[in-house]
Amino acid sequence: MSVQVHLLFLGCVALATLAQGLTGFAFGLILLGLVANLQVLPLGEVAVVISILTLGNAMGTLGGDRPQLDRGVLMPVLLSSLLGVSLGIWGLGALGDQQIVWLRLLLGVLIVVASLMLVVQSRPRAKLSGQPSFWLAGGLCGLLNGLFSSGGPPIVYHLYRQPLAYEVIRNTLITLFAANAAARLGLVLAQGQLHAATLWLSAEALPLVLLLSWLLRRYPPRLSLRGVRWLVFALMALAGVGLIVDALPGLLAVY
Template identity: 75%
Template structure:
Protein backbone atom coordinates (compact mmCIF):
# COMPACT_ATOMS: atom_id res chain seq x y z
CA UNK A 1 0.00 0.00 0.00
CA UNK A 2 1.25 3.46 -0.90
CA UNK A 3 1.40 6.36 1.55
CA UNK A 4 -1.53 7.98 -0.28
CA UNK A 5 -3.71 4.89 0.24
CA UNK A 6 -2.81 4.81 3.94
CA UNK A 7 -3.71 8.49 4.36
CA UNK A 8 -7.00 8.11 2.48
CA UNK A 9 -7.89 5.09 4.61
CA UNK A 10 -7.18 7.03 7.81
CA UNK A 11 -9.29 9.93 6.53
CA UNK A 12 -12.20 7.54 5.93
CA UNK A 13 -11.71 6.10 9.42
CA UNK A 14 -11.83 9.61 10.90
CA UNK A 15 -15.14 10.44 9.16
CA UNK A 16 -16.68 7.15 10.26
CA UNK A 17 -15.50 7.66 13.84
CA UNK A 18 -17.05 11.13 14.12
CA UNK A 19 -20.40 9.83 12.83
CA UNK A 20 -20.25 6.88 15.24
CA UNK A 21 -19.50 9.11 18.22
CA UNK A 22 -22.36 11.49 17.42
CA UNK A 23 -25.09 8.94 16.63
CA UNK A 24 -23.91 5.63 18.12
CA UNK A 25 -23.85 3.79 14.79
CA UNK A 26 -22.83 4.00 11.11
CA UNK A 27 -19.09 3.37 11.59
CA UNK A 28 -19.10 0.26 9.40
CA UNK A 29 -21.62 1.71 6.96
CA UNK A 30 -19.52 4.80 6.26
CA UNK A 31 -16.12 3.12 6.27
CA UNK A 32 -17.17 0.25 3.99
CA UNK A 33 -18.93 2.68 1.65
CA UNK A 34 -15.98 5.06 1.36
CA UNK A 35 -13.44 2.26 0.93
CA UNK A 36 -15.62 0.69 -1.79
CA UNK A 37 -16.05 4.00 -3.64
CA UNK A 38 -12.32 4.80 -3.49
CA UNK A 39 -11.33 1.14 -4.10
CA UNK A 40 -8.68 1.31 -1.40
CA UNK A 41 -8.73 -2.18 0.12
CA UNK A 42 -10.48 -5.57 -0.14
CA UNK A 43 -13.86 -5.21 1.59
CA UNK A 44 -13.55 -8.57 3.36
CA UNK A 45 -10.42 -7.35 5.10
CA UNK A 46 -11.98 -4.01 5.98
CA UNK A 47 -14.97 -5.79 7.56
CA UNK A 48 -12.65 -7.43 10.10
CA UNK A 49 -10.79 -4.18 10.72
CA UNK A 50 -14.14 -2.53 11.48
CA UNK A 51 -14.74 -4.99 14.32
CA UNK A 52 -11.43 -4.06 15.97
CA UNK A 53 -12.04 -0.33 15.53
CA UNK A 54 -15.61 -0.60 16.82
CA UNK A 55 -14.24 -2.10 20.03
CA UNK A 56 -11.69 0.71 20.33
CA UNK A 57 -14.43 3.30 19.91
CA UNK A 58 -16.62 1.58 22.51
CA UNK A 59 -13.83 1.31 25.08
CA UNK A 60 -13.16 5.03 24.76
CA UNK A 61 -16.75 6.29 24.59
CA UNK A 62 -18.50 4.00 27.08
CA UNK A 63 -15.82 2.60 29.38
CA UNK A 64 -15.00 4.55 32.49
CA UNK A 65 -16.83 5.66 35.62
CA UNK A 66 -20.60 5.27 35.42
CA UNK A 67 -21.34 5.46 31.68
CA UNK A 68 -24.97 6.38 31.05
CA UNK A 69 -26.71 3.05 30.36
CA UNK A 70 -30.01 1.51 31.40
CA UNK A 71 -30.05 -2.21 32.15
CA UNK A 72 -33.76 -2.58 31.38
CA UNK A 73 -33.05 -1.38 27.83
CA UNK A 74 -29.61 -2.89 27.28
CA UNK A 75 -30.26 -6.42 28.61
CA UNK A 76 -33.01 -7.46 26.16
CA UNK A 77 -31.07 -5.97 23.23
CA UNK A 78 -27.93 -7.91 24.12
CA UNK A 79 -29.70 -11.16 24.96
CA UNK A 80 -31.79 -11.17 21.78
CA UNK A 81 -28.67 -10.46 19.72
CA UNK A 82 -27.31 -13.93 20.59
CA UNK A 83 -30.46 -15.56 19.24
CA UNK A 84 -30.37 -13.24 16.25
CA UNK A 85 -26.89 -14.40 15.27
CA UNK A 86 -27.99 -18.04 15.27
CA UNK A 87 -31.13 -17.31 13.25
CA UNK A 88 -29.19 -15.15 10.82
CA UNK A 89 -26.63 -17.86 10.10
CA UNK A 90 -29.37 -20.49 9.79
CA UNK A 91 -31.46 -18.27 7.53
CA UNK A 92 -28.53 -17.47 5.27
CA UNK A 93 -27.87 -21.18 4.75
CA UNK A 94 -31.51 -21.89 3.91
CA UNK A 95 -32.01 -19.25 1.21
CA UNK A 96 -30.89 -19.23 -2.40
CA UNK A 97 -29.28 -16.26 -4.12
CA UNK A 98 -32.52 -14.94 -5.66
CA UNK A 99 -34.38 -15.00 -2.32
CA UNK A 100 -31.53 -13.20 -0.54
CA UNK A 101 -31.45 -10.54 -3.25
CA UNK A 102 -35.20 -9.93 -2.94
CA UNK A 103 -34.87 -9.70 0.83
CA UNK A 104 -32.01 -7.23 0.45
CA UNK A 105 -34.22 -5.05 -1.77
CA UNK A 106 -37.11 -5.30 0.72
CA UNK A 107 -34.80 -4.38 3.59
CA UNK A 108 -33.55 -1.31 1.70
CA UNK A 109 -37.12 -0.12 1.07
CA UNK A 110 -38.10 -0.69 4.72
CA UNK A 111 -35.05 1.26 5.93
CA UNK A 112 -36.00 4.19 3.68
CA UNK A 113 -39.56 4.14 5.05
CA UNK A 114 -38.27 3.98 8.62
CA UNK A 115 -35.94 6.93 8.01
CA UNK A 116 -38.84 9.00 6.65
CA UNK A 117 -41.01 8.12 9.65
CA UNK A 118 -38.19 9.18 11.95
CA UNK A 119 -38.26 12.76 10.65
CA UNK A 120 -41.97 13.00 9.78
CA UNK A 121 -42.88 11.97 13.32
CA UNK A 122 -40.83 14.85 14.64
CA UNK A 123 -41.27 14.14 18.36
CA UNK A 124 -40.33 10.88 20.12
CA UNK A 125 -42.92 8.69 21.80
CA UNK A 126 -44.34 10.09 25.03
CA UNK A 127 -43.82 6.83 26.91
CA UNK A 128 -41.07 4.23 26.73
CA UNK A 129 -42.01 1.19 24.67
CA UNK A 130 -42.44 -2.15 26.44
CA UNK A 131 -39.62 -4.64 26.99
CA UNK A 132 -40.84 -7.04 24.23
CA UNK A 133 -40.23 -4.33 21.64
CA UNK A 134 -36.56 -4.14 22.68
CA UNK A 135 -36.26 -7.93 22.39
CA UNK A 136 -37.72 -7.70 18.90
CA UNK A 137 -35.45 -4.82 17.85
CA UNK A 138 -32.34 -6.62 19.12
CA UNK A 139 -33.30 -9.85 17.37
CA UNK A 140 -34.00 -8.08 14.08
CA UNK A 141 -30.75 -6.16 14.39
CA UNK A 142 -28.50 -9.19 14.51
CA UNK A 143 -30.74 -11.38 12.33
CA UNK A 144 -30.30 -8.83 9.54
CA UNK A 145 -26.62 -8.55 10.41
CA UNK A 146 -26.28 -12.29 9.88
CA UNK A 147 -28.18 -12.17 6.59
CA UNK A 148 -26.93 -8.91 5.09
CA UNK A 149 -24.23 -7.42 7.38
CA UNK A 150 -26.65 -4.47 7.73
CA UNK A 151 -28.27 -5.00 11.10
CA UNK A 152 -28.16 -1.51 12.57
CA UNK A 153 -31.27 0.26 11.23
CA UNK A 154 -34.01 -1.59 13.21
CA UNK A 155 -32.46 -0.91 16.61
CA UNK A 156 -31.37 2.61 15.64
CA UNK A 157 -34.88 3.53 14.53
CA UNK A 158 -36.46 1.97 17.62
CA UNK A 159 -34.19 3.73 20.10
CA UNK A 160 -34.42 7.14 18.42
CA UNK A 161 -38.22 6.90 18.63
CA UNK A 162 -38.09 6.53 22.43
CA UNK A 163 -38.24 9.40 24.97
CA UNK A 164 -34.57 8.91 25.87
CA UNK A 165 -31.60 11.24 26.10
CA UNK A 166 -29.10 11.39 23.26
CA UNK A 167 -26.20 10.14 25.40
CA UNK A 168 -28.15 7.12 26.62
CA UNK A 169 -29.19 6.18 23.08
CA UNK A 170 -25.66 6.60 21.75
CA UNK A 171 -24.05 4.59 24.56
CA UNK A 172 -26.60 1.79 24.18
CA UNK A 173 -25.98 1.52 20.44
CA UNK A 174 -22.21 1.61 20.86
CA UNK A 175 -22.35 -1.12 23.53
CA UNK A 176 -24.61 -3.43 21.50
CA UNK A 177 -22.54 -3.09 18.33
CA UNK A 178 -19.31 -3.60 20.28
CA UNK A 179 -20.66 -6.89 21.64
CA UNK A 180 -21.60 -7.90 18.09
CA UNK A 181 -18.04 -7.05 17.01
CA UNK A 182 -16.65 -9.36 19.71
CA UNK A 183 -18.81 -12.20 18.37
CA UNK A 184 -17.70 -11.55 14.80
CA UNK A 185 -14.04 -11.46 15.80
CA UNK A 186 -14.48 -14.70 17.71
CA UNK A 187 -15.81 -16.36 14.55
CA UNK A 188 -12.97 -14.94 12.43
CA UNK A 189 -10.29 -16.10 14.86
CA UNK A 190 -11.95 -19.50 15.30
CA UNK A 191 -11.94 -20.03 11.53
CA UNK A 192 -8.28 -19.00 11.26
CA UNK A 193 -9.06 -16.06 8.94
CA UNK A 194 -7.23 -13.32 10.85
CA UNK A 195 -4.29 -12.14 8.73
CA UNK A 196 -1.24 -10.06 9.63
CA UNK A 197 -2.26 -7.35 7.16
CA UNK A 198 -5.63 -7.03 8.92
CA UNK A 199 -3.91 -6.71 12.29
CA UNK A 200 -1.56 -4.11 10.80
CA UNK A 201 -4.40 -1.98 9.45
CA UNK A 202 -6.23 -2.23 12.77
CA UNK A 203 -3.14 -1.19 14.72
CA UNK A 204 -2.60 1.71 12.32
CA UNK A 205 -6.14 3.10 12.65
CA UNK A 206 -6.91 2.24 16.28
CA UNK A 207 -5.00 5.18 17.86
CA UNK A 208 -6.85 7.62 15.57
CA UNK A 209 -10.23 6.11 16.49
CA UNK A 210 -9.50 6.24 20.21
CA UNK A 211 -8.11 9.80 20.05
CA UNK A 212 -11.12 11.16 18.15
CA UNK A 213 -13.51 9.24 20.41
CA UNK A 214 -11.83 10.67 23.51
CA UNK A 215 -11.91 14.21 22.12
CA UNK A 216 -15.62 14.01 21.29
CA UNK A 217 -16.39 12.49 24.68
CA UNK A 218 -14.29 15.12 26.45
CA UNK A 219 -15.50 18.06 24.33
CA UNK A 220 -18.92 17.03 22.97
CA UNK A 221 -20.31 19.24 20.19
CA UNK A 222 -23.41 21.22 21.10
CA UNK A 223 -25.91 19.45 18.87
CA UNK A 224 -29.61 19.29 19.62
CA UNK A 225 -31.40 15.94 19.58
CA UNK A 226 -33.31 17.19 16.53
CA UNK A 227 -30.04 17.77 14.66
CA UNK A 228 -28.77 14.32 15.61
CA UNK A 229 -32.07 12.77 14.46
CA UNK A 230 -31.63 14.44 11.05
CA UNK A 231 -28.08 13.08 10.88
CA UNK A 232 -29.46 9.61 11.69
CA UNK A 233 -32.05 10.12 8.95
CA UNK A 234 -29.33 10.85 6.37
CA UNK A 235 -27.29 7.80 7.42
CA UNK A 236 -30.34 5.52 7.30
CA UNK A 237 -31.18 6.82 3.82
CA UNK A 238 -27.63 6.04 2.68
CA UNK A 239 -27.92 2.53 4.15
CA UNK A 240 -31.24 1.92 2.43
CA UNK A 241 -30.09 3.25 -0.91
CA UNK A 242 -26.91 1.18 -0.79
CA UNK A 243 -28.92 -2.01 -0.24
CA UNK A 244 -31.34 -1.14 -3.05
CA UNK A 245 -28.43 -0.19 -5.31
CA UNK A 246 -26.85 -3.61 -4.73
CA UNK A 247 -30.09 -5.57 -5.12
CA UNK A 248 -31.60 -4.03 -8.27
CA UNK A 249 -28.73 -4.83 -10.70
CA UNK A 250 -28.49 -8.34 -9.27
CA UNK A 251 -32.22 -8.93 -9.77
CA UNK A 252 -32.10 -7.55 -13.32
CA UNK A 253 -29.18 -9.85 -14.11
CA UNK A 254 -31.02 -12.86 -12.63
CA UNK A 255 -34.21 -12.34 -14.62
CA UNK A 256 -32.46 -11.34 -17.84
CA UNK A 257 -30.35 -14.44 -17.59
Protein backbone atom coordinates in the same frame (compact mmCIF):
# COMPACT_ATOMS: atom_id res chain seq x y z
CA MET B 1 0.12 0.02 -0.01
CA SER B 2 1.32 3.52 -0.82
CA VAL B 3 1.41 6.39 1.69
CA GLN B 4 -1.53 7.99 -0.16
CA VAL B 5 -3.66 4.88 0.29
CA HIS B 6 -2.82 4.75 3.99
CA LEU B 7 -3.83 8.40 4.40
CA LEU B 8 -7.08 7.85 2.50
CA PHE B 9 -7.88 4.89 4.72
CA LEU B 10 -7.19 6.90 7.89
CA GLY B 11 -9.38 9.73 6.56
CA CYS B 12 -12.24 7.26 6.07
CA VAL B 13 -11.70 5.93 9.59
CA ALA B 14 -11.83 9.47 11.01
CA LEU B 15 -15.15 10.28 9.30
CA ALA B 16 -16.68 6.98 10.42
CA THR B 17 -15.51 7.52 14.01
CA LEU B 18 -17.02 11.01 14.16
CA ALA B 19 -20.37 9.75 12.87
CA GLN B 20 -20.35 6.85 15.34
CA GLY B 21 -19.49 9.15 18.23
CA LEU B 22 -22.39 11.47 17.42
CA THR B 23 -25.14 8.95 16.63
CA GLY B 24 -24.00 5.66 18.20
CA PHE B 25 -23.99 3.78 14.90
CA ALA B 26 -22.86 3.94 11.25
CA PHE B 27 -19.14 3.29 11.81
CA GLY B 28 -19.16 0.18 9.64
CA LEU B 29 -21.66 1.64 7.18
CA ILE B 30 -19.56 4.73 6.47
CA LEU B 31 -16.14 3.06 6.53
CA LEU B 32 -17.21 0.20 4.26
CA GLY B 33 -19.02 2.58 1.90
CA LEU B 34 -16.09 4.98 1.60
CA VAL B 35 -13.54 2.22 1.12
CA ALA B 36 -15.75 0.59 -1.52
CA ASN B 37 -16.14 3.85 -3.45
CA LEU B 38 -12.46 4.79 -3.23
CA GLN B 39 -11.36 1.17 -3.88
CA VAL B 40 -8.40 1.49 -1.54
CA LEU B 41 -8.63 -1.91 0.17
CA PRO B 42 -10.27 -5.34 -0.32
CA LEU B 43 -13.74 -5.27 1.28
CA GLY B 44 -13.32 -8.66 2.94
CA GLU B 45 -10.27 -7.38 4.77
CA VAL B 46 -12.01 -4.16 5.80
CA ALA B 47 -14.97 -6.07 7.27
CA VAL B 48 -12.70 -7.66 9.89
CA VAL B 49 -10.90 -4.35 10.53
CA ILE B 50 -14.31 -2.76 11.20
CA SER B 51 -15.04 -5.32 13.92
CA ILE B 52 -11.72 -4.61 15.65
CA LEU B 53 -12.07 -0.82 15.38
CA THR B 54 -15.68 -0.97 16.58
CA LEU B 55 -14.39 -2.46 19.84
CA GLY B 56 -11.75 0.29 20.03
CA ASN B 57 -14.42 2.93 19.43
CA ALA B 58 -16.53 1.50 22.23
CA MET B 59 -13.56 1.59 24.64
CA GLY B 60 -12.78 5.18 23.69
CA THR B 61 -16.39 6.36 23.93
CA LEU B 62 -17.54 4.45 27.00
CA GLY B 63 -14.27 4.51 28.96
CA GLY B 64 -13.56 6.74 31.91
CA ASP B 65 -16.59 7.76 33.97
CA ARG B 66 -19.46 5.32 34.22
CA PRO B 67 -21.42 5.71 30.94
CA GLN B 68 -25.13 6.52 31.00
CA LEU B 69 -27.01 3.28 30.27
CA ASP B 70 -30.46 1.93 31.02
CA ARG B 71 -30.08 -1.77 31.77
CA GLY B 72 -33.80 -2.33 31.28
CA VAL B 73 -33.30 -1.23 27.68
CA LEU B 74 -29.80 -2.62 27.09
CA MET B 75 -30.21 -6.21 28.23
CA PRO B 76 -33.16 -7.28 26.03
CA VAL B 77 -31.67 -5.73 22.86
CA LEU B 78 -28.21 -7.14 23.64
CA LEU B 79 -29.34 -10.72 24.30
CA SER B 80 -31.84 -10.85 21.43
CA SER B 81 -29.32 -9.39 18.96
CA LEU B 82 -26.76 -12.07 19.76
CA LEU B 83 -29.42 -14.75 19.22
CA GLY B 84 -30.43 -13.02 16.00
CA VAL B 85 -26.87 -13.05 14.65
CA SER B 86 -26.77 -16.84 14.97
CA LEU B 87 -30.12 -17.16 13.21
CA GLY B 88 -29.02 -14.78 10.46
CA ILE B 89 -25.82 -16.71 9.77
CA TRP B 90 -27.87 -19.91 9.57
CA GLY B 91 -30.34 -18.23 7.20
CA LEU B 92 -27.51 -17.06 4.97
CA GLY B 93 -26.60 -20.68 4.33
CA ALA B 94 -30.18 -21.94 4.08
CA LEU B 95 -31.64 -19.35 1.68
CA GLY B 96 -31.01 -19.31 -2.07
CA ASP B 97 -29.25 -16.45 -3.88
CA GLN B 98 -32.50 -15.13 -5.41
CA GLN B 99 -34.24 -15.11 -2.01
CA ILE B 100 -31.32 -13.23 -0.50
CA VAL B 101 -31.49 -10.60 -3.26
CA TRP B 102 -35.22 -10.05 -2.70
CA LEU B 103 -34.67 -9.80 1.06
CA ARG B 104 -31.92 -7.23 0.50
CA LEU B 105 -34.24 -5.15 -1.71
CA LEU B 106 -37.10 -5.36 0.79
CA LEU B 107 -34.77 -4.41 3.64
CA GLY B 108 -33.50 -1.39 1.70
CA VAL B 109 -37.04 -0.15 1.03
CA LEU B 110 -38.08 -0.64 4.67
CA ILE B 111 -35.00 1.24 5.92
CA VAL B 112 -35.71 4.22 3.64
CA VAL B 113 -39.34 4.30 4.85
CA ALA B 114 -38.23 4.06 8.48
CA SER B 115 -35.74 6.90 8.01
CA LEU B 116 -38.51 9.12 6.63
CA MET B 117 -40.83 8.21 9.51
CA LEU B 118 -38.09 9.13 11.98
CA VAL B 119 -38.10 12.77 10.84
CA VAL B 120 -41.82 13.01 10.05
CA GLN B 121 -42.62 11.84 13.58
CA SER B 122 -40.24 14.41 15.04
CA ARG B 123 -41.40 13.98 18.64
CA PRO B 124 -40.42 10.87 20.61
CA ARG B 125 -43.06 8.65 22.19
CA ALA B 126 -44.72 9.92 25.35
CA LYS B 127 -43.68 6.82 27.31
CA LEU B 128 -41.21 3.98 26.93
CA SER B 129 -42.31 1.06 24.72
CA GLY B 130 -42.93 -2.34 26.29
CA GLN B 131 -40.17 -4.90 26.78
CA PRO B 132 -41.32 -7.16 23.89
CA SER B 133 -40.63 -4.33 21.41
CA PHE B 134 -36.99 -4.11 22.59
CA TRP B 135 -36.58 -7.89 22.25
CA LEU B 136 -38.05 -7.69 18.74
CA ALA B 137 -35.90 -4.72 17.65
CA GLY B 138 -32.74 -6.33 19.03
CA GLY B 139 -33.56 -9.65 17.39
CA LEU B 140 -34.12 -7.98 14.02
CA CYS B 141 -30.84 -6.11 14.44
CA GLY B 142 -28.93 -9.34 15.03
CA LEU B 143 -30.77 -11.20 12.26
CA LEU B 144 -29.91 -8.53 9.68
CA ASN B 145 -26.33 -8.39 10.95
CA GLY B 146 -26.05 -12.12 10.35
CA LEU B 147 -27.65 -11.92 6.90
CA PHE B 148 -26.29 -8.65 5.49
CA SER B 149 -23.97 -7.07 8.11
CA SER B 150 -26.49 -4.18 8.11
CA GLY B 151 -28.34 -4.61 11.37
CA GLY B 152 -28.34 -1.05 12.65
CA PRO B 153 -31.55 0.49 11.23
CA PRO B 154 -34.22 -1.48 13.19
CA ILE B 155 -32.71 -0.81 16.61
CA VAL B 156 -31.63 2.74 15.71
CA TYR B 157 -35.16 3.61 14.57
CA HIS B 158 -36.70 2.05 17.68
CA LEU B 159 -34.37 3.71 20.19
CA TYR B 160 -34.49 7.19 18.66
CA ARG B 161 -38.30 7.13 19.01
CA GLN B 162 -38.10 6.46 22.75
CA PRO B 163 -38.26 9.14 25.48
CA LEU B 164 -34.62 8.48 26.40
CA ALA B 165 -31.69 10.84 26.85
CA TYR B 166 -29.45 11.19 23.81
CA GLU B 167 -26.45 9.84 25.76
CA VAL B 168 -28.40 6.72 26.80
CA ILE B 169 -29.42 5.98 23.20
CA ARG B 170 -25.90 6.52 21.85
CA ASN B 171 -24.22 4.44 24.58
CA THR B 172 -26.74 1.61 24.18
CA LEU B 173 -26.09 1.45 20.45
CA ILE B 174 -22.31 1.54 20.87
CA THR B 175 -22.44 -1.25 23.48
CA LEU B 176 -24.72 -3.35 21.30
CA PHE B 177 -22.58 -3.07 18.17
CA ALA B 178 -19.40 -3.71 20.16
CA ALA B 179 -20.91 -6.98 21.45
CA ASN B 180 -21.89 -7.99 17.91
CA ALA B 181 -18.38 -7.11 16.68
CA ALA B 182 -16.85 -9.26 19.40
CA ALA B 183 -19.08 -12.18 18.37
CA ARG B 184 -18.03 -11.80 14.71
CA LEU B 185 -14.36 -11.61 15.69
CA GLY B 186 -14.73 -14.79 17.71
CA LEU B 187 -16.10 -16.53 14.63
CA VAL B 188 -13.23 -15.21 12.47
CA LEU B 189 -10.67 -16.43 15.01
CA ALA B 190 -12.33 -19.85 15.24
CA GLN B 191 -12.12 -20.17 11.45
CA GLY B 192 -8.47 -19.08 11.39
CA GLN B 193 -9.18 -16.14 9.06
CA LEU B 194 -7.48 -13.35 11.01
CA HIS B 195 -4.45 -12.39 8.89
CA ALA B 196 -1.36 -10.33 9.71
CA ALA B 197 -2.28 -7.60 7.18
CA THR B 198 -5.63 -7.11 8.90
CA LEU B 199 -3.95 -6.75 12.29
CA TRP B 200 -1.49 -4.18 10.91
CA LEU B 201 -4.31 -2.08 9.43
CA SER B 202 -6.20 -2.24 12.70
CA ALA B 203 -3.11 -1.27 14.70
CA GLU B 204 -2.53 1.65 12.33
CA ALA B 205 -6.06 3.03 12.71
CA LEU B 206 -6.79 2.16 16.34
CA PRO B 207 -4.89 5.13 17.92
CA LEU B 208 -6.86 7.53 15.70
CA VAL B 209 -10.16 5.89 16.69
CA LEU B 210 -9.29 6.06 20.39
CA LEU B 211 -8.14 9.69 20.15
CA LEU B 212 -11.23 10.93 18.29
CA SER B 213 -13.56 8.94 20.56
CA TRP B 214 -11.88 10.45 23.64
CA LEU B 215 -12.11 13.97 22.19
CA LEU B 216 -15.82 13.56 21.45
CA ARG B 217 -16.37 12.31 25.00
CA ARG B 218 -14.24 15.06 26.54
CA TYR B 219 -15.56 17.89 24.34
CA PRO B 220 -19.04 16.81 23.16
CA PRO B 221 -20.47 18.94 20.35
CA ARG B 222 -23.53 21.01 21.22
CA LEU B 223 -26.09 19.25 19.02
CA SER B 224 -29.80 19.15 19.76
CA LEU B 225 -31.59 15.80 19.71
CA ARG B 226 -33.47 17.06 16.66
CA GLY B 227 -30.18 17.71 14.87
CA VAL B 228 -28.93 14.24 15.74
CA ARG B 229 -32.20 12.71 14.49
CA TRP B 230 -31.69 14.43 11.11
CA LEU B 231 -28.16 13.04 10.95
CA VAL B 232 -29.51 9.58 11.78
CA PHE B 233 -32.14 10.01 9.05
CA ALA B 234 -29.43 10.80 6.47
CA LEU B 235 -27.29 7.80 7.49
CA MET B 236 -30.24 5.40 7.53
CA ALA B 237 -31.43 6.62 4.14
CA LEU B 238 -27.90 6.12 2.79
CA ALA B 239 -27.88 2.56 4.13
CA GLY B 240 -31.28 1.78 2.61
CA VAL B 241 -30.44 3.19 -0.81
CA GLY B 242 -27.13 1.30 -0.76
CA LEU B 243 -28.94 -2.01 -0.17
CA ILE B 244 -31.42 -1.27 -2.97
CA VAL B 245 -28.62 -0.42 -5.41
CA ASP B 246 -26.77 -3.61 -4.44
CA ALA B 247 -29.88 -5.73 -5.01
CA LEU B 248 -30.93 -4.32 -8.41
CA PRO B 249 -28.18 -5.93 -10.57
CA GLY B 250 -29.06 -9.37 -9.17
CA LEU B 251 -32.77 -8.89 -9.91
CA LEU B 252 -32.12 -7.54 -13.42
CA ALA B 253 -29.91 -10.57 -14.14
CA VAL B 254 -32.77 -12.91 -13.21
CA TYR B 255 -35.51 -11.06 -15.05
